Amino acid sequence: MESSRRHFLTIAGLAALGLGAKPVLNALASGSAGEFTGGVDAFKLKPNDKALKAKQWAMVIDTRKIKQASDLEPMIAACNKIHNIPTFEDKRHEIKWIWEDEYHNVFPTAENKFLNDRVEHIPFLVLCNHCENPPCVRACPTKATFKREVDGIVMMDFHRCIGCRFCMAACPYGSRSFNFTDPRPFIKEVNKEFPTRMKGVVEKCDFCAERIDVGQLPACVEASNGILTFGDLYDPKSNVRELLKSNFTIRRKQSLGTEPCVYYIV
Amino acid sequence: MNDRKYIIAGLVIFIAIFTFPFWYNLGKASPGPDIKLTEKAKAAKQCVMPTGYMRAEHMHLLDIWRHAVVRNSDRTFVNASGKEFTMSLSNTCLDCHSNKAEFCDKCHDYASVRPYCFDCHIDNPKEKK
Numbered sequence A: 001m002e003s004s005r006r007h008f009l010t011i012a013g014l015a016a017l018g019l020g021a022k023p024v025l026n027a028l029a030s031g032s033a034g035e036f037t038g039g040v041d042a043f044k045l046k047p048n049d050k051a052l053k054a055k056q057w058a059m060v061i062d063t064r065k066i067k068q069a070s071d072l073e074p075m076i077a078a079c080n081k082i083h084n085i086p087t088f089e090d091k092r093h094e095i096k097w098i099w100e101d102e103y104h105n106v107f108p109t110a111e112n113k114f115l116n117d118r119v120e121h122i123p124f125l126v127l128c129n130h131c132e133n134p135p136c137v138r139a140c141p142t143k144a145t146f147k148r149e150v151d152g153i154v155m156m157d158f159h160r161c162i163g164c165r166f167c168m169a170a171c172p173y174g175s176r177s178f179n180f181t182d183p184r185p186f187i188k189e190v191n192k193e194f195p196t197r198m199k200g201v202v203e204k205c206d207f208c209a210e211r212i213d214v215g216q217l218p219a220c221v222e223a224s225n226g227i228l229t230f231g232d233l234y235d236p237k238s239n240v241r242e243l244l245k246s247n248f249t250i251r252r253k254q255s256l257g258t259e260p261c262v263y264y265i266v
Numbered sequence B: 001m002n003d004r005k006y007i008i009a010g011l012v013i014f015i016a017i018f019t020f021p022f023w024y025n026l027g028k029a030s031p032g033p034d035i036k037l038t039e040k041a042k043a044a045k046q047c048v049m050p051t052g053y054m055r056a057e058h059m060h061l062l063d064i065w066r067h068a069v070v071r072n073s074d075r076t077f078v079n080a081s082g083k084e085f086t087m088s089l090s091n092t093c094l095d096c097h098s099n100k101a102e103f104c105d106k107c108h109d110y111a112s113v114r115p116y117c118f119d120c121h122i123d124n125p126k127e128k129k
């Protein structure tokens, strides 16, 4: 009697436990129901068929064709517009991909006491030089800034940037800007095809990688009226090499060894 | 030996309390999010990958896309049936799913996830606000 009562109670207890646990198990099990089967890796990634190719993209700026600031405006405006560059009243927040400056600031290491009138007075166009030996890339701890192996463009992966600004300290040309606030409210006219940036991210000219990859020239080059020439530095027959062969050019602070890829005909 | 009934009673009470939330919610589990497809998405029948995969793994696929586009300059995605797509969140995904509020947000809110993709990528490129 004693033993069968114990037996009964044991069974009853277990049954109660099982019943009580059922919905719990159901709930836990439903989390993993998946209907997908196979084919996960059955896809390919490839460049766009129209992508422009080069070993190292370079730009030649023919400053002889520049008379005044208004000659540069269309190029700067084109870049600002397609890349969603914000406009800040406060100069300390300024975001710049391409802008103008005077000779003394652009070429501080190639300065003479007396300059000719033209060079003294015309505005110079400046942007990231997409250096062949870029110090910004070396400084970046996250590889958010990197040199594209395919064509030498010094790119930013905004997703990865932690905003440490080492790259800004490393770049000898001030080519980089930091987003101190959310830039979105300060973008006049948004280009919906290109992302904006967020607070705490560094940005700069990307040589229009997004256009080159689909077969278009950089926006500033298209808007330049012949002032800018864009091409492959290592193709001896390229348009930039032809210009470099037939004209005397200078580069910014080339004694630093960064090997800038933006050349100026002065 | 005489504690047996206390133990059993305790066990029953423990199970009752432990499973209470499940009993309590039984039959009135909140329905899944009611996701709306745009006409364009409906007409396409299938996304870039099978629906089940997209539902469970779209964030993984987006990560693959991000890496391919930004770091490897690959811009074109070819799926298992050979169809080609430009890898772009704003210009490809949201071109079809132009109803972000009724599509992306619905599920993200339900699952209580807050992806920050749209801090930078423009949402609803085609939607008129």
Ligand code: SF4
Pocket (backbone or CB within 6 Å): A127, A128, A129, A130, A131, A134, A135, A136, A137, A154, A170, A171, A172, A173, A174, A175, A176, A204, A258
């Ligand atoms: S100009 Fe500055 S930002 Fe551009 S590649 Fe050279 S070091 Fe880097």
Ligand code: SF4
Pocket (backbone or CB within 6 Å): A139, A140, A141, A142, A143, A144, A145, A160, A161, A162, A163, A164, A165, A166, A167, A168, A202
């Ligand atoms: S600010 Fe961003 S890009 Fe610059 S060094 Fe830091 S992580 Fe790299």
Ligand code: SF4
Pocket (backbone or CB within 6 Å): A078, A079, A080, A083, A097, A098, A127, A204, A205, A206, A207, A208, A218, A219, A220, A221
């Ligand atoms: S190359 Fe493109 S990103 Fe760079 S300054 Fe010109 S328009 Fe702007």
